[in-house]
Amino acid sequence: MKFNHEEEDNNISITRYESMLRSNDLKFFDSDEFESIIHHYLENGKIAKAKKAISLGLSQHPSSVNLKLLQVEVLVFENRLEKANNLLSQLYALEPENEEIYIQKANILSKQNNHIKAIELLNMALGYTDDSADVYSLIGMEYLFMDDFENAKTNFMKCLEADDQDYSALYNIIYCFDFLEQHEEAIEYLNMFLNKNPYCEVAWHQVGKQYFDLKEYEKALAAFDFAIISDDYFIGAYLEKGKVLEKLKKYNEAIENYRITLELDDPTSFALLRIGKCHEKLGNDELAIQHFSKTVHEDPLLDKGWIAITDFYLRKRDYQKALYYTNKAINIDSENVLYWKRYAKINNHLSFFEEAERGYRKALELGNYEIETWLNRSDTLRHLGESDTSIQNLHQAVEFYPDNAEVHFRLAGLYYEIQDYEKGEYHIRKALDLDYEYHIILEELFDKIFNLTLVKNIISEYK
Structure with a gap:
């Protein structure tokens, strides 16, 4: 040791x-x-x-300048910028070549959103510092604050040239490449870095992620293998390798890699969930449910876990169990739109229409404005005999989807049902203008209205 x-x-x-x-x-x-x-x-x-x-x-x-600089650091942290500035001016008079004075002054300017001036001072600090890597990293961060990813990337690269063990700089470089969607360039840069640092597990891991984004799964697999060779305790590489193997439909091998992460550290809900998904793909239903249950036990707030269990039972058409788990999920997090959408869907299957309507309404209240949610709620309200509320709901949908034929055909059907022929005609004509083919909705949902002579006459005008 x-x-x-x-x-x-x-x-x-x-x-x-x-x-x-x-x-x-x-x-x-x-x-x-x-x-x-x-x-x-x-x-x-x-x-x-x-x-x-x-x-x-x-x-x-x-008279210790370094202790006074630490005092400045605390003042900046507490946002007492004027006092920090005054102290820096005194210190500059004593030691004009102390790089820390420029760094702290740049820190103040950065807090005041004057990033260009901060960069100027940090470039001056480069002339006095023995630790250029740290300063280049700070310059890179200033460019990031300005969303200037090209210049940020260049400075993080200089930081890594000065200190090839600074993995935070490497992550920042890749972040810039990713933001600029330069996957090929990222791979080229990482390969160049790996020529000098062939056992850098972080770089291999990042190469793998770039290939994964490019859907080049075999190359991604090779990169993650090299990451594991460089550090066989590297949990992130096993997890990513598992994801690639899933894409290649090699589910047993994927499970094996996820299992290794459980042995190396405390179980993660992500690994347990993925193992469950792999077992489901392999038709191992018991093992799938076992792992989904472990997932929600490990992390009750992970919605993907509850959704996996619910969707598993939905696919099996075991709606009672699906509802049981959805209710458990809602009890833990009643603000999750994904839970309410499933709650509505399951209750619909069970013909519990009031509960289904509540689910759609809750989803809308939580900001889920997908067209399907509006349409399903409208159909459910009509089924419950609440035509006025159904119409009101569709008018809200029109605000978000003014040119959706399905909405207008439903409004036409509902208005004809309550014998408001003027509004019925307005919406049927609007719908036919938007998409003639969708008039099948009237036939399916409003067959009595569809068979009215006046409605058939209007439809025939648009053939």
Whole structure:
């Protein structure tokens, strides 16, 4: 095991410092020790403790520029930008070549949405820094804030050239490629990177994902295999490999890869769900349901798990069980549109029309404005004898789908049924103008209206 002396020294400093605070017995620490103590608190989000350490540090080392820069960092974090700026101006007069002054000044400008000026200062910092990778990464982030993905990508690439272990830079480069939909270019870049770093599992993993997006599954498979060779504990590579094998219909092999992830770490709902889906494809119904149940047990908030169980029973036409699981899902998350759509569909199959109508209504209330939802609710309301509400519902649909023939044919049928012939004629003509073929809807849903002579005459005009 590699022994890290620096880390041990830091731990000793933190222990001594916290012991001093408890005993209220003031001890001396050099400025480097205070820096490591403050960094420790900042990295762990303990801002109040960091501020106390900065205050004590400056009382013992009042001229320490580095401690004052940490004070600036805290001021920026707290949005006290004017005070931070004033302190930076004083520090600049003392050390005009300290790159951290430019970085903190850029940080303030970034918070004020002045990204171009922030980039200017970060470019100046490059002239003074020994850690160019960090600065290039910051420049890349500024370009990302401006949605300038090309320049962001270029700077993250420079960051990776300076430090080929900075995987966050590698992820950011791929993020830019993906946003620009440059999959081929991404693969080319990653292959170039892999020529220098052949055992970089992260790069192989990313190559695989690019090939997956391009639907080149065999190449994706090879890339994920190389990622696993580079790190056989790399859970992400096994999961992605499983997804590829599913696409290739190699379900048993996919299950095998998902199983490995369960052995390497705590089970994930994603892996359990995929195993269930593979078993379903293989016709192993018992094992499929077993894994879907484990999925919702592992993560009750994962809607894909509940939907998998519900859809499984829907396909089997076991509507009672499908309804049982949909109700359980709704009890956990009553704001999920996907649950309410299934609730409506299942109740329709069971001829529970009031409950079906409630499901469609709830889906609409939650913002699911698909045309099918409006039409199904309208048909269900009519079945319940609520013609006026059905008409009202269709007029709401017209606001979203003004040129949908199915909506207008239904409105025509409903208006003729309540003997409002003027409105009936308006909507049938509108519908026939939009799509003559859809007049079959009248025949299927409103056969009595369809057989009226006046309706047949109107339809014949449009042949």
